Amino acid sequence: MTVVTRFAPSPTGFLHIGGARTALFNWLYARGRGGKMLLRIEDTDRERSTQAAIDAILDGLNWLGIEWDGDAVYQFARAARHREVVEQLLAAGNAYPCYASPEELAQMREAARAQGRAKLYDGRWRDRDPREAPPGVKPAIRLKAPLTGETVIEDQVQGRVIWQNENLDDLVLLRSDGTPTYMLAVVVDDHDMAITHIIRGDDHLTNAARQKQIYDALGWPVPMMAHIPLIHGPDGSKLSKRHGALGVDAYRAMGYLPVALRNYLVRLGWSHGDQEIFSTEEMIAAFDLPQIGRSPARFDFAKLESLNAHYIRQTPDADLLAAVDRFLLYLPDGAALAAKLTPHVRAQWLQSMPSLKERAKTLIDLIDGAHFLLADRPIPLDDKAAALLTPDAKGVLIDISTELAKVEPWTPEATEHAVRAFAERKGAKLGAVAQPLRAALTGRTTSPGIFEVLTVLGKAESLARVADQAGSQSAR
RNA sequence: GCUCCCUUCGUCUAGCGGUCUAGGACGCGGCCCUCUCAAGGCUGAAACACGGGUUCGAUUCCCGUAGGGAGCGCCA
Numbered sequence: 001m002t003v004v005t006r007f008a009p010s011p012t013g014f015l016h017i018g019g020a021r022t023a024l025f026n027w028l029y030a031r032g033r034g035g036k037m038l039l040r041i042e043d044t045d046r047e048r049s050t051q052a053a054i055d056a057i058l059d060g061l062n063w064l065g066i067e068w069d070g071d072a073v074y075q076f077a078r079a080a081r082h083r084e085v086v087e088q089l090l091a092a093g094n095a096y097p098c099y100a101s102p103e104e105l106a107q108m109r110e111a112a113r114a115q116g117r118a119k120l121y122d123g124r125w126r127d128r129d130p131r132e133a134p135p136g137v138k139p140a141i142r143l144k145a146p147l148t149g150e151t152v153i154e155d156q157v158q159g160r161v162i163w164q165n166e167n168l169d170d171l172v173l174l175r176s177d178g179t180p181t182y183m184l185a186v187v188v189d190d191h192d193m194a195i196t197h198i199i200r201g202d203d204h205l206t207n208a209a210r211q212k213q214i215y216d217a218l219g220w221p222v223p224m225m226a227h228i229p230l231i232h233g234p235d236g237s238k239l240s241k242r243h244g245a246l247g248v249d250a251y252r253a254m255g256y257l258p259v260a261l262r263n264y265l266v267r268l269g270w271s272h273g274d275q276e277i278f279s280t281e282e283m284i285a286a287f288d289l290p291q292i293g294r295s296p297a298r299f300d301f302a303k304l305e306s307l308n309a310h311y312i313r314q315t316p317d318a319d320l321l322a323a324v325d326r327f328l329l330y331l332p333d334g335a336a337l338a339a340k341l342t343p344h345v346r347a348q349w350l351q352s353m354p355s356l357k358e359r360a361k362t363l364i365d366l367i368d369g370a371h372f373l374l375a376d377r378p379i380p381l382d383d384k385a386a387a388l389l390t391p392d393a394k395g396v397l398i399d400i401s402t403e404l405a406k407v408e409p410w411t412p413e414a415t416e417h418a419v420r421a422f423a424e425r426k427g428a429k430l431g432a433v434a435q436p437l438r439a440a441l442t443g444r445t446t447s448p449g450i451f452e453v454l455t456v457l458g459k460a461e462s463l464a465r466v467a468d469q470a471g472s473q474s475a476r
Numbered sequence: 477g478c479u480c481c482c483u484u485c486g487u488c489u490a491g492c493g494g495u496c497u498a499g500g501a502c503g504c505g506g507c508c509c510u511c512u513c514a515a516g517g518c519u520g521a522a523a524c525a526c527g528g529g530u531u532c533g534a535u536u537c538c539c540g541u542a543g544g545g546a547g548c549g550c551c552a
Contacts, residue, residue: 008552043552045551048551100550116477116478117477117478118477119478158480159481176550177550181549181552182551183552201546202481202546202547204552205480205481206480209480227481229481230545237544238546267488267501274499275500276500276502295483295545296544297489302502303502306502309515355514359515369513416511419511430510430511431510431511434511434512435512445512445513446513447513448512448514449512450512
């Protein structure tokens with residue numbers, strides 16, 4: 001049997017991090033078994049579904065590199081089929097019209113709660129003659145669910161989960177306006193799409209019982225189910241916007257690489273021994289349902305960052321620069337930065353990429369680290385750099401610049417030799433010379449190795465930058 | 477309130493009755509390296525929620541308690 005999984009988001013917002021993980025799990029499971037992952041847009045809520053949300057979800061999946069097979073199925077378009085199935089159920093006596101008013105329903109709910117009963121709807125129209133229907137009232141159609149016995153789900157993650165049927169009331173299949181409910185639509189669509197494995201959030205576990213009853217009434221086989229625990233915020237509470245329930249586009253904008261996010265997500269609630277780093281192929285080969293944990297995981301930015309730093313270091317320099325190019329599209333001041341990326345600057349960036357990427361946890365960090373390549377002379381000093389350039393330090397700059405002016409050819413070895421020799425002659429530590437130089441050259445107190453910076457900048461630019469800062473002393 | 481699920485270091489997790497003086501990763505502390513910051517190497521602190529069983533033996537199995545979570549709509 002070919003494995004067919006599905007990802008079924010409702011387009012009422014962006015693709016959030018939990019949804020992304022669900023999609024990833026479905027994708028990995030199908031890919032690892034030569035199966036397919038289908039995409040279904042659950043857009044039956046006409047009020048809240050938007051095209052913008054659909055676009056955001058597809059965009060998010062694409063960015064993460066999660067591909068679905070075939071065309072996306074739109075649930076709303078299948079309403080006629082859903083109604084047809086209800087007719088079947090009605091004809092077989094497995095469903096019935098219910099004429100209870102919203103007021104009655106509210107009363108039943110209140111009563112049930114007051115009496116501590118699980119069942120909300122009391123089944124008052126279950127066996128009543130429809131001829132007693134109040135005039136002019138359109139009925140909803142309810143499932144005639146079993147009154148006794150139990151409903152059992154053999155969940156691949158949660159194990160065997162059992163509900164007593166006496167606690168489950170007759171759910172609505174068709175609203176009084178004739179539109180299908182989610183519970184019905186999901187079952188019919190999963191069946192028609194030949195889904196073999198339903199992998200979805202834990203929040204659907206109780207729905208699984210109701211859906212099982214629909215499958216049973218229809219005589220359809222129930223797909224394998226796997227309800228994966230939800231992702232929580234760092235404090236253990238439900239993931240909120242404040243935590244990380246952001247759209248995946250927000251992670252993109254924060255400078256995370258899709259490979260890193262995928263690796264982080266796959267290890268959230270799933271493990272494969274002690275392995276932390278997975279290539280896509282490794283993930284696909286290793287992923288399976290029994291290794292999914294049953295308790296909710298907390299979202300931890302620090303770990304995501306460390307994974308991101310790892311993947312940034314792993315990425316070839318040219319690819320990383322290409323990633324920056326794409327990333328600029330999602331940065332507020334990206335256009336201005338893009339304009340600065342002349343062929344000359346790109347070459348410089350590429351040259352210092354090996355040490356720049358070692359210092360970056362995100363693409364934002366990477367761009368920030370390249371600041372000394374992007375800034376115009378006289379380059380602005382940050383507070384620490386400004387504080388470091390004391391009158392004494394500026395004196396050092398004047399002296400070292402005459403030494404550097406003599407260096408030829410301008411190589412890392414030659415500049416290092418000159419600077420070290422100078423420091424030695426002055427009886428100073430290397431740092432006493434390197435730090436003022438760094439401040440003058442980069443405007444910061446941290447940067448790649450100073451001799452590398454000198455090399456990448458070139459002799460003329462380096463001397464000019466040193467002069468910019470040293471000169472401000474003579475003006476004093 | 478009702479139904480269902482969950483519980484190993486701060487966090488993600490390994491562990492599927494003895495190999496656990498409980499392993500790895502992130503984070504945190506220290507040391508080394510060092511022109512800064514990183515990276516890297518070495519190293520340290522840090523957990524089986526609690527109480528009963530079952531068993532020769534429980535982190536591992538069962539039952540309670542406590543604490544989390546999800547669902548409870550003619551929303552999805």
